[in-house]
Amino acid sequence: MKELNDLTVVLTACNGLISPSQIAGLNSVRERDIRIIGTDAQTQGAGSKLVDEFVQVPNGNETKYTDSIYRLCASEGVDVVLPASDSEVHSLSAEKDRFQEIGTTVVANNHSVVDRAGDKGKFLEYISSQGLPCAGYRIPTDISAFRTACK
Numbered sequence: 371m372k373e374l375n376d377l378t379v380v381l382t383a384c385n386g387l388i389s390p391s392q393i394a395g396l397n398s399v400r401e402r403d404i405r406i407i408g409t410d411a412q413t414q415g416a417g418s419k420l421v422d423e424f425v426q427v428p429n430g431n432e433t434k435y436t437d438s439i440y441r442l443c444a445s446e447g448v449d450v451v452l453p454a455s456d457s458e459v460h461s462l463s464a465e466k467d468r469f470q471e472i473g474t475t476v477v478a479n480n481h482s483v484v485d486r487a488g489d490k491g492k493f494l495e496y497i498s499s500q501g502l503p504c505a506g507y508r509i510p511t512d513i514s515a516f517r518t519a520c521k
Contacts, residue, residue, distance in 0.1 A: 374402040378447055380439065382462075383454035384408030384424070385415025392454065393420045407446060409439065430457030436465050443474040451476045460484055 381392060389408070396404050408421030411429045418424040425442055428435045430453075439451065439462065451474060453459045462469070463478040470476075478484060486492045491509040498504055510516035 376403040376405070377449045378405045378407065380407045380409055380442065380448050380451045381417070381421065381454060382409050382427075382430070382439070382452065382458045384417035384421055385410040385412050386417065386454055389415070389417035389454065390420060392452070393417060407442065407448065409442070430455050430459075430461050436461050440465070440469065440472075443469060444472050448474050450474070453478055456488060460488060 379396060381389065381396070383389065384393070385408075393406060393408075396406055405423075406421045407423045407425060408417050409425050409427045410418060411427060413424075413426055427438045427442075435458070442448065443451065451462060451469065453462050453476065459478045460481075462476045463481040463484040466476045466478065466481070479487070486496050491507075494504055494507045495509075508515070508519040510519050
């Protein structure tokens with residue numbers, strides 16, 4: 371059997387509710403060593419105590435977020451980033467190619483898919499444009515249009 375290389379993984383939002391199970395899953399791998407670097411904007415939480423290393427970063431929707439994760443990946447030789455919050459997936463998916471240039475894979479869909487899936491209006495417009503069945507919908511742009519849509 372081929373020996374697998376060890377990995378360094380960044381798990382974002384590591385103080386989230388499901389992070390302990392994600393960390394346990396990564397730690398259960400026996401075929402290779404996985405070093406887990408947890409990141410989060412908050413320092414309090416179980417995840418930051420369960421990872422091999424913890425780094426506090428800005429919130430995923432802040433302008434400095436992506437650069438802080440990029441610098442971490444470059445300095446630590448990170449192989450994989452596992453974004454664990456919607457805002458982090460959105461920010462990091464837009465920069466996947468940049469991360470790939472330093473050998474880091476961001477596990478997220480392409481940004482156009484993430485953007486479309488994260489905006490219900492865009493998603494409904496897309497599936498409707500593809501001829502797929504969907505519920506009737508309106509996308510109000512102001513309060514007057516909203517009131518009209520509610521009637």
